[in-house]
Amino acid sequence: MKLVVIGFGQCGCRIADDFARLNERARSRRGIEITPGVFAVNTDTADLSGLTSIKPDYRHRILIGVRKTGGHGVGKINELGAEIAKEDGDKVIDAIRTAKRFYESDAFLLIASAAGGTGSGAISVITQYIKERYADKPVYNLIILPFEHEETAEERAVYNSATCLKSVNAVADAAIIVDNQRYIRKDFSLKNNLAKINELIVEPFYDLLCAGEEKKPKYIGAKTLDAGDILQTLTGWTVIGYGKSQVPVFSLPRPRKSDFRSKSTEIHKGIQAMDEAMSELSISCNPSDAGRALYLLSAPSKEMNMDLVKELGEYLKGIAPKATIRNGDYPREKTSMQITLILSELSDVEKVREYYSKSTSLIPEFKRRQEEIEGKLRTMEELGKDIPSLL
Ligand SMILES: Nc1nc2c(ncn2[C@@H]2O[C@H](COP(=O)(O)OP(=O)(O)OP(=O)(O)O)[C@@H](O)[C@H]2O)c(=O)[nH]1
Numbered sequence: 055m056k057l058v059v060i061g062f063g064q065c066g067c068r069i070a071d072d073f074a075r076l077n078e079r080a081r082s083r084r085g086i087e088i089t090p091g092v093f094a095v096n097t098d099t100a101d102l103s104g105l106t107s108i109k110p111d112y113r114h115r116i117l118i119g120v121r122k123t124g125g126h127g128v129g130k131i132n133e134l135g136a137e138i139a140k141e142d143g144d145k146v147i148d149a150i151r152t153a154k155r156f157y158e159s160d161a162f163l164l165i166a167s168a169a170g171g172t173g174s175g176a177i178s179v180i181t182q183y184i185k186e187r188y189a190d191k192p193v194y195n196l197i198i199l200p201f202e203h204e205e206t207a208e209e210r211a212v213y214n215s216a217t218c219l220k221s222v223n224a225v226a227d228a229a230i231i232v233d234n235q236r237y238i239r240k241d242f243s244l245k246n247n248l249a250k251i252n253e254l255i256v257e258p259f260y261d262l263l264c265a266g267e268e269k270k271p272k273y274i275g276a277k278t279l280d281a282g283d284i285l286q287t288l289t290g291w292t293v294i295g296y297g298k299s300q301v302p303v304f305s306l307p308r309p310r311k312s313d314f315r316s317k318s319t320e321i322h323k324g325i326q327a328m329d330e331a332m333s334e335l336s337i338s339c340n341p342s343d344a345g346r347a348l349y350l351l352s353a354p355s356k357e358m359n360m361d362l363v364k365e366l367g368e369y370l371k372g373i374a375p376k377a378t379i380r381n382g383d384y385p386r387e388k389t390s391m392q393i394t395l396i397l398s399e400l401s402d403v404e405k406v407r408e409y410y411s412k413s414t415s416l417i418p419e420f421k422r423r424q425e426e427i428e429g430k431l432r433t434m435e436e437l438g439k440d441i442p443s444l445l
């Protein structure tokens with residue numbers, strides 16, 4: 055599957071930059087192209103220059119809102135981010151149109167953090183613009199939620215997240231949600247190491263996008279997971295996960311294929327990888343709320359067999375009983391068994407619900423504060439009314 059990737063704001067652009075690197079990796083190691091166009095859109099000049107893999111020209115690194123921000127961001131005011139996107143949206147559309155191999159792509163993936171200003175405000179506006187112009191290609195959003203400490207320190211983080219999520223849900227074909235906080239828990243040494251977190255966020259997309267683009271027969275499995283399966287799966291609130299278990303590199307002379315014990319070891323390893331993918335989902339959710347699911351098994355071809363694929367399917371059905379499940383196998387890996395898992399069409403995501411209810415109670419408080427500021431300013435003006443002005 056091929057994606058046109060567009061990052062918005064600092065977080066979105068950095069993750070888009072990681073997608074550009076993922077494409078370089080796919081091209082050099084596998085001879086496959088997975089992102090025919092990667093773009094970065096920001097109101098901040100310095101952040102755009104800090105990227106390393108997205109092409110460094112103004113058509114790929116797109117500066118918007120210069121007149122309003124002077125190239126310094128919108129300071130977490132996502133209403134301003136949205137306003138600028140409405141004014142400068144054509145710049146983004148023009149850039150996409152001139153991308154040389156745009157026509158090869160199957161879908162769009164737009165990326166932003168929910169708590170910031172530029173990305174949070176711009177992503178839904180541009181999603182809508184793209185949908186109006188390219189009705190035949192789905193537009194997916196990848197939304198990064200703030201760390202817990204940001205939510206407690208700054209109410210804006212919660213409010214921005216709520217308004218961003220609500221708007222995205224109204225326009226995008228699917229919203230893939232990623233909770234920054236989940237990636238801290240995995241390994242404390244990663245704390246504040248955003249670059250490492252970004253790598254973890256994009257990694258599950260590698261096999262997922264490569265599998266259907268594979269041309270060499272030896273890397274094509276019994277059931278290829280292609281763009282159609284992914285397009286059919288992604289809808290509404292969505293989470294993604296990834297798990298792996300090691301398989302021996304130099305295996306001993308193998309018992310015959312029908313050997314029951316070896317098959318059950320493989321199944322055990324497959325289930326272990328599936329469990330890890332489930333526990334490392336990009337946001338915590340209840341799998342039984344999923345209406346659709348997809349898993350991709352990537353393993354050395356000698357480790358794969360129909361029983362394993364079938365067992366994994368049954369295992370997932372037990373965990374996500376309401377979901378229509380699609381799957382594929384990809385005989386690519388040499389030393390591990392990996393599972394990429396998507397749960398989609400979720401009917402409930404607790405975290406999203408929390409943002410909505412917290413923000414609803416914040417609205418009157420924000421209004422009260424605004425009125426207080428305006429009141430104080432009026433009093434000051436009143437006091438200075440007899441002072442001569444120099445203008
Ligand atoms: N995972 C990840 N999160 C990031 C990264 N950079 C920022 N964030 C998160 O994104 C939120 C801040 O949003 P930014 O993307 O910096 O904001 P912006 O869209 O550039 O908007 P303004 O700077 O306000 O104009 C916070 O919740 C950060 O924790 C990153 O590289 N990776």
Ligand SMILES: [Mg+2]
Pocket residue numbers: 063064098101127128170172
């Ligand atoms: Mg910024």
